[in-house]
Amino acid sequence: MKALLTKLYGLLELTKQIDFLAPIALRIYLVPVFWMAGTKKWSSFDSTVEWFGNPDWGLGLPFPLVLAFLATWTEILGAISLLFGIALRWFALPLMFTMVVAAFSVHWEFGWQAIADPGAPMANERVMESAEKLQRAKSILRENGNYEWLTSSGNYVVLNNGIEFAVTYFIMLLTLFFIGAGKYLSFDYWVKKRLIKD
Numbered sequence: 001m002k003a004l005l006t007k008l009y010g011l012l013e014l015t016k017q018i019d020f021l022a023p024i025a026l027r028i029y030l031v032p033v034f035w036m037a038g039t040k041k042w043s044s045f046d047s048t049v050e051w052f053g054n055p056d057w058g059l060g061l062p063f064p065l066v067l068a069f070l071a072t073w074t075e076i077l078g079a080i081s082l083l084f085g086i087a088l089r090w091f092a093l094p095l096m097f098t099m100v101v102a103a104f105s106v107h108w109e110f111g112w113q114a115i116a117d118p119g120a121p122m123a124n125e126r127v128m129e130s131a132e133k134l135q136r137a138k139s140i141l142r143e144n145g146n147y148e149w150l151t152s153s154g155n156y157v158v159l160n161n162g163i164e165f166a167v168t169y170f171i172m173l174l175t176l177f178f179i180g181a182g183k184y185l186s187f188d189y190w191v192k193k194r195l196i197k198d
Contacts, residue, residue: 023182026172027082033169034082034095038075041068048072059105071098082176085186092177096170103166114165116158130158 041048045068051057052071053064061067074094081091112122116130138156141147150156181188 020182020184023085023176023179024185026176027085027088027181027186030169030172030176031079031082033079034075035079038072038077038079041072042076045072061105070094071101074098085181085188088181088186088188089177092173096173096177099166099170099173103163103170107161107163107166110160110162112164113160113162116160127160130160134158 049064049068052059052061052068054060074091075098078091078095080086081088110126111124113120113124113127116127116134117123118128118131120127134156138147141150141156180186183189
């Protein structure tokens with residue numbers, strides 16, 4: 001039994017030769033998330049500042065100009081860091097912070113789910129009510145529109161806007177913070193290899 005376990009462990013150890021694939025996959029996945037979020041904020045920066053500061057229909061945060069600027073450029077520069085794997089562990093920290101702020105200031109009141117699914121284990125009352133509303137909307141579309149054409153690009157869903165995505169991105173960034181940008185396909189790897197001798 002010990003010999004079998006040793007052999008199996010040895011086979012798993014062989015995968016370390018390609019362990020750079022995991023961090024690059026996380027990085028590539030996260031690049032468009034943060035690039036789109038940051039550039040969208042920047043393209044309508046005045047509206048972003050208003051949304052950050054307005055207590056009635058926005059986030060009601062103090063110093064909205066400063067915080068909007070910091071959030072916007074954290075996401076834009078963070079996306080560049082993710083793409084090239086440069087100073088990634090340092091950029092992961094403020095990106096994680098933006099995800100914590102987003103989870104608590106934007107998404108918390110809606111519960112866990114990003115997309116409403118009444119069959120999911122963490123479905124709250126809002127999600128449960130969404131099923132009836134979605135069925136009614138589909139019924140209206142079937143009666144009054146070309147339903148086949150309207151759904152040809154995908155199914156209709158109800159956006160719940162819960163913390164699910166913010167938490168998922170936080171966990172991915174936390175992983176990158178600890179494991180780094182990965183070997184071979186990152187500036188961080190080559191900088192460390194050339195400048196910092198172990």
